[in-house]
Amino acid sequence: MLTELSIQDFAIIDDISITFNDGLTVLTGETGAGKSIIIDAIQLLAGGRGSVDYVRHGTKKATIEGLFFISNNNHPIYHTGNEFGIEIQDEQVVLQRIITSSGKSICRVNGKLVTLAILREFGKTLIDIHSQHETQSLMDVDHHIDFLDMYDYKAIEETKSEYRKIYDALETVKRKYRKLNDNEQEMAQRLDLLQFQQQELEQAQLQPEEDIEIDEEIHQLANYEKLHRALNDAYYALYGEQRGLDFVKQAQLALETNQDVDPFITEKNEEIANHFYALEELAYSLRNHLDGLQYNPERLNELEQRKDELNKLKRKYGTTVEEMLSYLAKIDEEIEQITNRDTHVNALVAEIEELEKDAMLEAEQLHHLRALAAENLVNEIHQELKDLYLENASFAIDFEDATPPKLTKNGYDKVRFLISTNVGEPLKDLSKVASGGELSRFMLALKKIFSKHQGITSVIFDEVDTGVSGRVAQAIAEKMHQVSTDSQVLCITHLPQVAAMADTHKFIRKNEKSNRTYTSVQELNEEEQIDELSRMITGTKLTDTAKSHAREMLELASNFKVKN
Incomplete structure (x- = not known):
């Protein structure tokens, strides 16, 4: 609550x-x-x-x-x-x-x-x-099926959900079918456009992550001097006479000549030796990379041109090479569908027929559940209407027949609430018969029933x-x-x-x-509640009669609560 x-x-x-x-x-x-x-x-x-x-x-x-x-x-x-x-x-x-x-x-x-x-x-x-505005939803026939489905929500919703999955799949396939059956002139124009785009992308000979690799190489070439200086300085700081490795070697030899004196020196000698070999390997790696480093202005120019070419394509086909390759795959698929349209149309027709059969089976089950729910709802509504002094009212739920049944998002059912509020009068659409007060009571009857079923x-x-x-x-x-x-x-x-x-x-x-x-x-406490009820009865002026009437109303209400 x-x-x-x-x-x-x-x-x-x-x-x-x-x-x-x-x-x-x-x-x-x-x-x-x-x-x-x-x-x-x-x-x-x-x-x-x-x-x-x-x-x-x-x-x-x-x-x-x-x-x-x-x-x-x-x-x-x-x-x-x-x-x-x-x-x-x-x-x-x-x-x-x-x-x-x-x-x-x-x-x-x-x-x-x-x-x-x-x-x-x-x-x-x-x-x-529930407001007066919501009562108006009862006037809309399109909402009646929603009220019925709410009544037996647990039983209906599962089947309805399964039906919706099949129905959505059916609508998706139908859209594909309609797209393939557009007029021939539009399809021919579409094919020309796709083939042009296909040719442009294929001629570009795109490679996965090519744009990322180009950016990295351009960055390297553009910063050649900084890179060369960093590698050179690092290498010569480590390698050579009176350099880093030379001093590390001296430290290792100092420990090695005395390792028999103390186990600690033996342990640290091994550690320094390992570090020396690791630093020596690192120095060789720096030297090899330095030897392979070349400044190639022609290569830089070539990369810049390729980047410009890719950027032009990106403005039309995607923000990355990966997106452009994905778009090319979609183009290939659509071209194949258009050029082999008859084959695809026949496949889609077969798929539509299969989905329609599945959807119809679920729709029939949905109709069966709704029919059972409708019977129970009608009985409960009649009892509730009697309690609300609409004892002469007659209520029914009509399932409109359509031949052949037409599938919609709710199945093939179209539901109408029918009511007659006077003896001898035929059942008519709720919206054409009920007054505002009757609609409010009818909605209250629904809420009374739904409060048990919905768990609101x-x-x-x-x-x-x-x-x-x-x-x-x-x-x-x-x-x-x-x-x-x-x-x-x-x-x-x-x-x-x-x-x-x-x-x-x-x-x-x-x-x-x-x-x-x-x-x-x-x-309000009890006395304040009596005063407020008195004002509601008589207006702003409080009278002893109104207060007495208010107390009597509270007593009657209390008795009703005890009995119910």
Whole structure:
């Protein structure tokens, strides 16, 4: 669960730290106090899109940090950590997101710098944010298959992953096939270009690492005088009368004539003798290299010309000789494919047919798993909708038939959610039938079901109860608490029924200090919670009746929690 959230210089928030508990946490406060800003911060922490507009005016960066405790050793976050080489210790995960005033985004997981895409992978296993905007995804038929796949993720994902591998391979081969079947004029022009490049590279007679060897030899020739002087001085310092080797030999002879006197002298005599022979060998090596050293201005000129030739080729074919040779190999392969196009086309057609058969088998298995999941999901949805006073609603998942089946990245299934909210009415597309309040309840029913299947650590509801009241509001409150038994739930609400159901109630207040606006967060005790519920019921004026009603709501909520 999300245990600690730290936000600095984010929108109207200057610096706050919020501690969260498990169960249902409700955030309330006046409009504009900063409730949704806190949810926006959590969304960025989960890898959402950032903007410089989030950086508090007059500051250099906005910083958001979240500490999560993971008590389940089988939680998918551990797999994600292993995948990206991030160690998770003591059942803790720390996500950090920094947005600078220049628009840069810096992301960290457990102190390790990661890309935004990787942060998003961690975020989606920890946080599930449901807002009014997300409800609109139910209106998009293209998203319905994603909801179905999430329902039975463990069973479907493995087959889906295998299918995707085959599908991606199929698409790659199809692209090769289309490329070979471009019009003949373009292929002829392409062949002319490739043959010209092939001829130019072959005439250059490139040798592996030739450019490196040329640079080394040019450097040697250009520094001939320095090299000659260094070798000459070193050699004559060692070899000759009254030189280094001569003195070493004298030292060795001095010890050799007295080696019978002391074992120590015998040992050191052997050491000096070994050093003498090693230095003598070194001196001969210096002399031989010096004798072979020649200054050849013609060779230097030849190398410079060859280097210029290679540099011209590098501007067209690669930054090194190795890259140019690799490019030449690709050219050879493509020329061979074009000149023998019919043979390659036939081979690609055979490969496409084989991959299509494999993909169809995996797609059929995927369809079978989805059909089973759909049957179970429909049954669960009906039960959840009854609890949310949509007892007359009828729900179905339609698999559109296509002949022949068309393979896409999701298999050949095209799924639609159908619903009827009134008795006697036919099933129709969800987007054409459900009202805003019905969509919110339908999404809440999905979240209730998915909280058991996905293992999400924290589920966040951002004013999803807008547009409902009365017994429906109470049903939504009860459903949110049920979700909180499987996952931590954070909820922004304006409904007293939902607020009364909270295990923890936090009040968001907007303040002013030194001509600046800032947000503060206060955890309410029981009496403060009663006052806040009373304001939510009646407005700003507190009355004894409202307080009595608030106490009654808390008592009813407490009784519900005990029974459930």
